[in-house]
Amino acid sequence: MVALTSKQLSAMSTDQVAALDVDQVTALSSSQIAGLTSGAIAVMSTDEIAAFSTDELAAISSKAISGLSTDQLTALGTDVTSMTSKQISAMSTAQIASLSTDVIAGLGSSQIGAMTSTQVGVLSTAAIAAIATDNIVALSSKQLSAMSTDQVAALSVDQVTALTSSQIAGLSSGAMAVMSTDEIAAFSTDEVAAISPRISWLPSGPM
Numbered sequence: 095m096v097a098l099t100s101k102q103l104s105a106m107s108t109d110q111v112a113a114l115d116v117d118q119v120t121a122l123s124s125s126q127i128a129g130l131t132s133g134a135i136a137v138m139s140t141d142e143i144a145a146f147s148t149d150e151l152a153a154i155s156s157k158a159i160s161g162l163s164t165d166q167l168t169a170l171g172t173d174v175t176s177m178t179s180k181q182i183s184a185m186s187t188a189q190i191a192s193l194s195t196d197v198i199a200g201l202g203s204s205q206i207g208a209m210t211s212t213q214v215g216v217l218s219t220a221a222i223a224a225i226a227t228d229n230i231v232a233l234s235s236k237q238l239s240a241m242s243t244d245q246v247a248a249l250s251v252d253q254v255t256a257l258t259s260s261q262i263a264g265l266s267s268g269a270m271a272v273m274s275t276d277e278i279a280a281f282s283t284d285e286v287a288a289i290s291p292r293i294s295w296l297p298s299g300p301m
Contacts, residue, residue, distance in 0.1 A: 100129025112137040120145045124153035132161030140169035148176035156184035164192035175200035179208035191216045195224040207232035211240035219248035230256045235264025247272040255280045263288040 103126055111134040119142040127150050135143075135158050143166040151173055154162075159181050167174060167189060174197045182205045190213045198221045206229045214237045222245045225233075230253045238261055246269040254277040262285045270278075270289060281289075 098126065100126055103134070104129045104131055106134065108133050108137045114138075114142070116142050116145050122150065124149050127153040128155055130154065130158055132158045134158070135161030135166075136163065138166070140166055144169040144171075144173075146170075146173070148173055151176055152178055152181070154181065156180045159184045159189075160186060162189060164188060167192055168194070172196050172200050175202075175205075177205070179204045183208040183210060183213070185213065187212060187216045191218070193221065195220050199224040199226060201225075201229065203229040203232035207234065209237065211236050215240045215242065215245075217245065219244055222248045223250060223253075225253065227252045227256045231258060231261070233261065235261060238264050238269075239266060241269065243268050243272045249273075249277070251276050251280055257285070259284045259288040265289070 103122075111130075116139075119138065127146070135154065143162070151170065154177075156178075159177075162185075171194075174193060182201070190209070195218075198217070206225060214233070222241070227250075230249075238257075246265070251274070254273065259282075262281070
C-alpha cells in the first residue's frame with residue numbers, strides 16, 4: 095500500500111477506497127493522503143478517519159475536505175483543531191455547525207479568522223461562547239456583523255471586553271441592544287466613542 099503514488103490513489107474508485115482497512119489507511123503517508131479526492135474521503139469509515147495522525151489530517155486537500163461527513167468530523171474529536179486555516183475555511187456550513195464546543199474552543203486565532211461570515215453565522219450560541227477570549231480579536235467586522243442577536247447575546251463579558259474599537263464599531267444597533275449592562279459598562283472610552291452615533295440603542299442603565 096505504501097508503494098502507491100498519490101496519482102495512483104486518486105485514480106482508485108470509491109469502491110476500491112472503501113475496501114481499504116484501518117491498517118492500510120494508517121500506513122498512508124501525508125503526501126498520499128494529499129492526493130485523495132473528496133469522494134475517497136467520504137467512503138472511509140469513521141474508524142479510518144479517526145486513525146489519521148494530526149499531520150495526515152492536515153494533509154487533506156482543501157478540495158477534499160468537503161468529503162468529510164459530520165459523523166467523521168465527530169469521530170476526529172479535537173483533532174480537528176490540527177486542520178489548517180485553509181481547510182477550515184473550505185468546510186461547508188453543515189460541517190462547521192457540527193463542530194463541538196471543545197473543537198471551537200481549541201481553534202487558534204488564524205483558524206477563527208479564516209472562517210467566512212456565513213460559517214460564523216451558523217455557529218451555535220454555545221460555540222460562540224466557547225471561542226477563546228484571546229481569539230475574539232481575530233473576528234473581522236464583517237464576521238461580527240454576520241452574527242445574529244442570539245449569538246451576540248451569548249458573548250461573555252470577557253469576550254466583549256476583548257473586542258477592539260474597530261470591531262465594536264462594526265456591530266449593528268441590534269447587536270448592541272442585546273448586550274448586557276455589564277458588557278456595556280466594560281467598554282473603554284474609545285469603544286464608547288466608536289458607538290456614540292448609535293448610543294440610543296444601548297440598554298438603559300448606568301455606563
